[in-house]
Amino acid sequence: MLKSNETDQLALLEFKAKVTHDPLEVLSSWNYSRHFCQWKGVACSRRHKRVTGLRLPSLLLQGSLSPHIGNLRFLRVLDLKNNSFRNEIPQAIGYLFRLQKLMLYNNSFGGQIPDNISHCVNLESLGLGVNELVGKVPGKLGSLSKLRILTVHLNYLSGEIPSSFGNLSSLEFLSAAANQSVGQIPETLGELKRMRQILLGINKLSGEIPFSIYNLSSLNCFEFVVNQRQGSLPSDLGFTLPNLERLNVGENQFTGPIPASISNASNLMRLAIEKNGFSGKLPSLQNLHKLQWVNIFQNHLRNGEKDDLELVESLVNASRLELLDIGDNNFGGMLPEAVGNFSTRLRRLSVENNQLFGNIPSGLRNLANLELLYLGDNQFTGRIPGSIGDLQKLQTLRLEGNKFLGEIPSSIGNLTSLTTLNFEENMLEGSIPSSLGKCQNLISLNLSNNNLSGTIPTEVIGLSSLSIYLDLSQNHLNGPLPSNFGILKNLGFLDISENKLSGEIPSSIGSCIMLEQLIMNGNFFQGNIPSSFSSLRGIENRDLSRNNFSGRIPKCFENFPFLQNLNLSFNHFEGEVPIKGVFSNSSAISLDGNDNLCGGISELHLSTCSIKESKQSRSRSLKLIIPVVIGILLVTGMSCLIITSWRSKSKREPATPPSALLASVLRVSYENLFKATDGFSLENLIGAGSFGSVYKGVLNHDDHETLVAVKVLNLQHRGASKSFMAECQALRSIRHRNLVKIITSCAGVDFQGNDFEALVYEFMVNGSLEEWLHPNPEAPRNLNLLQRLNIAFDVASALDYLHHYCETPVVHCDLKPSNVLLDGELTAHVGDFGLAKFLPEATNNLSSNQSSSIGVKGTVGYAAPEYGMGSEVSTSGDVYSFGILLLEMFTGKMPTNEMFTGNLTLHNFVKEALPERLAETVDPVLLVEREEGETSNANAHKQLTRSFSVKECLVSVLEIGVTCSSELPRERMSMEDVAAQLVSFRNKLVKNVRGQPATYVTA
Structure with a gap:
């Protein structure tokens, strides 16, 4: 028979055995080398050395809770909050009759709440909030007479709130918010005289609030936000609840006046009654000096009279006021100068959608x-x-929807923290101030429907932060579009319609690859549609109507998978109309006013493209071909002279090394690179592989210093020289913003006369993706969801270019996190083309043996399975590698992780878990928020489970990874489709997350 303390030790070891992930190694001390009372998180009684406390909060632990926990019979505190424990809460919890605190909130526990928790008769605090619990709240919990705190918020609990809760005579705090509870609030809650806080918001509770609750004189927090409440508030509310600090009944169906007695609730700090049907006059708040938050948005208060804003003056003495929102009511009159006397703590002021008039008070500058x-x-x-x-x-x-006059003040450029600016629908005139270019954090700008004139400042278009919205429509802007449009690579919406803009569309607009809406109608644009438009594959709506565009309709438009509306009417387009994609739906396109179009689907009723049209096409082709042929003949003649000269010269001079194909302007020697890297010192070594090492260096050229990465080939390694040639061949032929930029190369000898070969790249200050996904514990850093999505799209864009847009398709053959490099803005660049291969069927005078075929085509874990069976390289092999990379990015797990043995692979692990077990699949770093300088899981699980857009995005991205990493090549997606879907997910995520209203605030 085991001794009692041995029972505790075994129970703890069983607990440890169920922990599957311990990134901080907090349980490493749990071994036989020391007494279990000295293990981290374990507390014991002094005399008998029995475990009385197990405290392991906020340590990123994963796994399940062992039933052996029930053997710790002397346990008084079990605190596992803010981790990622999953599966059900074991019934054995009921054996812990000495337990006083059970803190399991903010994990991933599922199943039902064990009703035998009621056996823990000494329980004072029960925290089960922010999990995935289902079913009803057990009525037996009403027998816990010592319970002071009960939290079950942010789960999936349903059913009614048990009337037995009225027996919890010691209860002070109840939070069952954000569940799926139904029915009415039981009258018995009004009998809990010690109750201080009741949080039942975001449920489906209906009916009127029992009046007995309004008699709980100790109540200081009263939250029923977002339910289906009806009725009105009692007139004596301010008298019966003298200790009330928070009143939050927003987003219900309350009607009638706000009780005048609220003026007597002198302790009130937060008044939130938004989105109801309250009407009449707002009581004076003059005596409520502790007010921090006044939110009466979207009601029916006042009737547009001149004295409506007396309430503003009554808040001057509220020295702690941080938020005032009286928007979307019927307030009239002028905004009083007294607003300038508000507390300097005021952070949010909203009076939108009322009937206010007059000037902006000058005192506003004091806030x-x-x-x-x-x-x-x-x-x-x-x-x-x-x-x-x-x-x-x-x-x-x-300031939208008013009658503001005059120019936009240049001082607007001082608002360097500005993210959203909306002056839409006023009567502003003059030019757009170039000082707006100083607002480097601006993500949304709307100046539409005004009388603005002049050109669009390049400084404004140079705001790379613009990622949501840019609307300059319906003004009098003129001149050409700035050529630097390509900086707006993250912009999702662009509207410059109904102006007087002219000239050709700059080709740089093709770099705005996140665009979903492009509206340019009603201007004087001319010329052909630039070929760079083919990069805008995420476009959903494109309106180019009523301009002077000419030429043929680009055929690439029919390949855009998300394009739903295309308006090309009233231009000068000519030639044949495509029939695929958006052109197959007559209701999705408009081509009126283009008299020289033909073909298309029958519903368009266009004339058939005649033989004459074909002849005209051939005529146009000949006009292009003839000068080209003449040019070729001239070049050929010149080449003959050059070749003759070269042949005679080659007898005297050595042949140019292959790497010279890359070195266009900057020529470097071994000595240059030796100095740049401080003698290839270990301090400058930033990476090493089988074919060589990479050093950080500073290269001097024309009195300029350039930070570079120097890849020195290990020529003793078999295949290194061939790898060098493969990388040279690949990088001389390709250019893309998401590929590494090569500066030059060097092929010569070192100081000892040994052969030396090196490639010099642009230095990436943020290192490789691998360093971010699996950082050194001594220098922790991580990527958030949006950053990972951006990087995934960058890599997909690079592969899409290599596979589909190069003159000769290129297969990378070694895609993995260490070969994805990040610049200062965390833009991804695919590098290391040492195994790259040109597809034989389109080699363009580059035979397949010029490309690398060294060993296994890729890295174990990332290489496509068919390569291991001798198959030739293909673009689908890169797609497989990308799929594994994508899964690693969002799960945080390498494909070679020790957990993947036998038939369990990273692909299968994710495939089997989606979509129900998303929380246990996704990288735990994505479930951790940083709040006020502390690392915490708080609210992260809520974001994952409650925000539809974030959860949908994670599931969709992981599903792409699963599809791309399918074992059979034919089941994988093309990188073209992958890139299009990722840009769509990214844009929707940005819109939904940034636009999410914060309507519910917990205590």
């Missing part, structure tokens, strides 16, 4: 900490004051 200012959809007049530039912490400024 130095203001971050959000909404004045839109009123009747404000006058000029936008230059003092608006004093609000330097402002992040969102919305």
